[in-house]
Amino acid sequence: MQTNSRLFDDFARLASGALGTAQGVKTEMDNLVQQQIERLMANMDLVPREEFDAVKAMVIGLSETVEEQSKTIAALEKQLKPKAAQRKTAPKTPKKDVEG
Secondary structure, three states: OHHHHHHHHHHHHHHHHHHHHHHHHHHHHHHHHHHHHHHHHHHHOOOOHHHHHHHHHHHHHHHHHHHHHHHHHHHHHHHHHHHHHHHHHOOOOOOOOOOO
16 A cells, blocks of 8 residues: 555656646746747837827827818808808999009
8 A cells, every 4th residue: 555655646746747847838938939029029110009099199189170170161161152152243343444
């Protein structure tokens, strides 16, 4: 019986060591993959998130400004249309040549 117990203890130690080694290998692989991804991203010349968010906010602000200006232009055009219509319907007076 003592032999079986010792055999199981050895197997338990072996399995425990294998799991520890596997976890170490996993950690190393994760680190290597992370480094490769960082290198790839650096080579791709990607924009940092902060810069992207800043440009996005500027675009949203400009879009709102363009909308406001479009509404203002439309309102001004409405104001000008009656005046333009009055000019077209107003009788034309003949121009007199001024001799001088």
